[in-house]
Amino acid sequence: MGKNVIRRKSLEPRSASEADRDGGVQSVDRALSILETLAEDDEGYRLSDLAVRTGLSASTVHRLLATLESRRFVQFDRAESKWHVGVRSFTVGASFARRRNFTAQAIPYLRKLRDLTRETANLAVVDDEFIIVLTRMESREIMRSLTKVGGRVPMVTSGVGKAVLATYSDEDVGAVIRHHGMPRLTEKSIVRPSDLFRELAAIRKQGYAIDDEEAEMGLRCVAAVVYNALAEPLAAISVSGLTSRVTDARLPEVGRMVREVAAELTAALGGVMPEANPA
Numbered sequence: 001m002g003k004n005v006i007r008r009k010s011l012e013p014r015s016a017s018e019a020d021r022d023g024g025v026q027s028v029d030r031a032l033s034i035l036e037t038l039a040e041d042d043e044g045y046r047l048s049d050l051a052v053r054t055g056l057s058a059s060t061v062h063r064l065l066a067t068l069e070s071r072r073f074v075q076f077d078r079a080e081s082k083w084h085v086g087v088r089s090f091t092v093g094a095s096f097a098r099r100r101n102f103t104a105q106a107i108p109y110l111r112k113l114r115d116l117t118r119e120t121a122n123l124a125v126v127d128d129e130f131i132i133v134l135t136r137m138e139s140r141e142i143m144r145s146l147t148k149v150g151g152r153v154p155m156v157t158s159g160v161g162k163a164v165l166a167t168y169s170d171e172d173v174g175a176v177i178r179h180h181g182m183p184r185l186t187e188k189s190i191v192r193p194s195d196l197f198r199e200l201a202a203i204r205k206q207g208y209a210i211d212d213e214e215a216e217m218g219l220r221c222v223a224a225v226v227y228n229a230l231a232e233p234l235a236a237i238s239v240s241g242l243t244s245r246v247t248d249a250r251l252p253e254v255g256r257m258v259r260e261v262a263a264e265l266t267a268a269l270g271g272v273m274p275e276a277n278p279a
Helices: 016-039 047-054 058-070 087-099 102-117 159-165 170-180 193-206 251-268
Strands: 074-077 082-085 120-127 130-137 152-154 209-212 219-227 233-242
Touching (some): 016 047, 016 082, 058 074, 102 130, 102 251, 130 159, 170 193, 233 251
Antiparallel strands (some): 074 082, 130 152
């Protein structure tokens, strides 16, 4: 996914008090922009690269980094002259997963799914029309994960996202498409709304979604929704693996496993499966 340069226009304050207030808000916004940029790449960024990526001057970025470093939200690797996300960012971010108190309860089910399928099992939630991976149980097989824990991806580009979208009305799905588009990540990406609506109808019937090399060639993902007590989507679980292992022949079996474990986790959390649509 591309990384768009963020550029902002400075506002002229109308009074001294407004200058302090607006300047403070702007500094917070810029500092958060730096943290978000650092989180995009585990390799870290040099100062000059951060300035380009955020659209800020190098002096402004350096000043904000110094403040963030003093609070341990970022750290500097002097050997490589690169900045990275710091331990305090992890501590604060981890509270997001803790607030979703079902994460710890989901671990045994992710482990079961990993062992049943021999593929990496994931737990994810929707936040502001994006999918966020909360945790995963890594496969013992060779695997490259497309989305890291804490990573955000548009709903239409992932199996988990499509599984959740299948619970939405057509009107709500259309709103998501209007807000975020339908990016072509691979030659197999779904880029037409009509094709997506047809696939969502199939997902509703079979109870699981498939990302068939739509986000990255060579990778497949099979996902199903976990529901809350109101039969609304609470989260989703999935397995992801190489197409050489998650073959066409295995897809129905893997889909059944994911669907059944999602139902088990739903029950364990006190959730309710929605009534099946009539055939």
